[in-house]
Amino acid sequence: MKYLSVFLFFYGLCMIGNVYGGRANKLHIWNELDPNQKHSHLFVQCKSGKVDMGKHYVPYGKIYQFDIRDNFWKTTLFWCTFRHGPGYRIGQQFDVYEYKPGVAQGGTYEWTAREDGIYFRLNQGTIHKVHNWKPMPP
Template sequence: MGNLKSVALLLLFTFFVLHLPFVESDWFINYHIHVTNDLPLLNSPPNQPNLFLHCKSKKKDLGERPMVKGQDYTWDTKVNFWRTTLFFCRASWVGRKTIRFDAFVADRDEMTCRHYHNSCMWSVREKGIYFSKNNATWGNMYPW
């Protein structure tokens, strides 16, 4: 029995030594993903959706959401143990274009999104899907 305890303690110690930065910084952080409809209205009435957004991960389907101009689609996630957390979305601009984009990729976004209160900010615009780590400077990450 004592040998089994020693092995368990050694494994636990090894885990914490190898993963200490991960445990301290990422395991318990809640990331907030925001996708905002910033598409122009063009010929759409202002009170009718001009964007349909469907986001999901391998294990969780957030469903499709019709969005009017200015509306925000938001959800939270944590990074899994293996750092493989991935949420992807399909954005369909009514009568125009459809695109798939990765809204949260753990190894790409966990450090970047920390700069702005653990938030990943996305904006669906006329020329594509834009990303910002500070809600001020935007880059077109997924052109239509």
């Protein structure tokens, strides 16, 4: 009985690890804006319901990255604001990560800012344009 109790305890810990915490998802944000433009830095601010990752200014050719772990209730959602141009008045705000049942954890969510819009790919898959830039209030 003692061994059964020990087994059940460790089995329970493994199950909790799979349900909560699991493998971290990686969020990568690349700045591929035209380096010949005067305002080629990309402003990025990412948030969730409880977390604000702060304001970041990503130079051309560089990456801003962080890990995302899903919460216990599987309601994890992160959104970001990207801005560029004079006075950072061109931008877009959108969801960059949302828990989806059936999508393996530990993936890499890659967002790329280019002059003609914002591109996305998951786990080194095909990159495709998902957002256009728009004027934003200061």
